[in-house]
Amino acid sequence: MVNEHYVQRSYLRLFSPANESVISRYSLVEKHGGGDYYDPIDRFSVENAASTENYADGLFESNETTRAEKAMVESLRKIDNGSDLSEEDIANISQFIVFQRDRSPKAKTFHRLRHEIFQAAGVPVEADWESIIEIDSQERYEGFQFMGWRVIENKTDLSFFTSDSPVVMYQDEHPDKTVFDELQFTGKEVFCPISTDKLLLLLDPNTFNIEPQFPSTEISRLELNDTQEVWKYNFLQGINAFHEIFGPVGYGEKLESMIETLCERFPDDDYIRGNRWDTDRILDAQRYGFREATDRPDQLTIPPEEREVITASKKVADAPWMYKHKISLISQLRREEPVDNYW
Numbered sequence: 001m002v003n004e005h006y007v008q009r010s011y012l013r014l015f016s017p018a019n020e021s022v023i024s025r026y027s028l029v030e031k032h033g034g035g036d037y038y039d040p041i042d043r044f045s046v047e048n049a050a051s052t053e054n055y056a057d058g059l060f061e062s063n064e065t066t067r068a069e070k071a072m073v074e075s076l077r078k079i080d081n082g083s084d085l086s087e088e089d090i091a092n093i094s095q096f097i098v099f100q101r102d103r104s105p106k107a108k109t110f111h112r113l114r115h116e117i118f119q120a121a122g123v124p125v126e127a128d129w130e131s132i133i134e135i136d137s138q139e140r141y142e143g144f145q146f147m148g149w150r151v152i153e154n155k156t157d158l159s160f161f162t163s164d165s166p167v168v169m170y171q172d173e174h175p176d177k178t179v180f181d182e183l184q185f186t187g188k189e190v191f192c193p194i195s196t197d198k199l200l201l202l203l204d205p206n207t208f209n210i211e212p213q214f215p216s217t218e219i220s221r222l223e224l225n226d227t228q229e230v231w232k233y234n235f236l237q238g239i240n241a242f243h244e245i246f247g248p249v250g251y252g253e254k255l256e257s258m259i260e261t262l263c264e265r266f267p268d269d270d271y272i273r274g275n276r277w278d279t280d281r282i283l284d285a286q287r288y289g290f291r292e293a294t295d296r297p298d299q300l301t302i303p304p305e306e307r308e309v310i311t312a313s314k315k316v317a318d319a320p321w322m323y324k325h326k327i328s329l330i331s332q333l334r335r336e337e338p339v340d341n342y343w
Helices: 009-015 063-081 087-102 105-120 142-146 227-240 252-264 279-295 304-322 328-333
Strands: 022-027 041-045 148-154 168-170 189-195 198-203 220-224 244-247
Touching: 009 063, 009 189, 009 244, 022 252, 063 087, 063 189, 063 198, 087 142, 087 189, 105 279, 168 227, 189 227, 198 328, 227 252, 227 304, 244 252, 279 304
Parallel strands: 148 220
Antiparallel strands: 022 041, 022 244, 148 198, 168 189, 189 198
């Protein structure tokens, strides 16, 4: 199966041993001829894990993009090393969060289908996905700097995991607008694993008792000593992943076990493993379903093979809204009453 994501090699190397470019990898969707899922791989090349396979038709390979990505990951590395941060570092980290969100498979299908639906309705729309991912303006990431930031330092023997969609945007309740609306910050929680023992947490100060990061360049740090709490953070990577999850070398069985545990918590496996196709196939099925619903709303005319793709991808999209992570720190910081008019 072709890789369907865009995660920088330099980012994934934060989870690999020094002077090596290997990590553990487990596929949520790949099966062998016998019908079972492939076993996890304990030593998987970072280069292969980060491969784009023409995911965006070369749009990510420009020198400008490469320089920006290196700067972002270097700023993440400073957090991991405990180095002092500059205003530029804070901006780079905010930009990394937006880059990973806008380049994710779910963003790709969302923006392309949205563009086509609006065009079909004769309504002007600002941009399709190819245009969105080329935007490099402050307005697309400065809002994250007004969230409250914390670095979670993992002191347990269990590593943080990451995935082919590492930045998790989570909300307890479905927002009025789409999760891809950069202006919708109320109630938002952002989880970004930085390394095996560091994770960046962003919380909405409207909903949580936390001060905004801006204009400070110092990020408060909190130690985590409970393995069960680490699993709660890791489960979010399994919920958010498209095709693959990653961990440090030797963690293959733990990655597999986590996905199997998540599958048991939902009505069926499709809520976790439902993205069995590439983004183009999912988009084609969604187009078909939209046309049929528009042209023949009272008839069941969608073929079974298209309905399977639509239904499975819908379950994956629903999973985050059905899942309650119950992370203790976030429960402790939640305000009894939200702040009025913060955003």
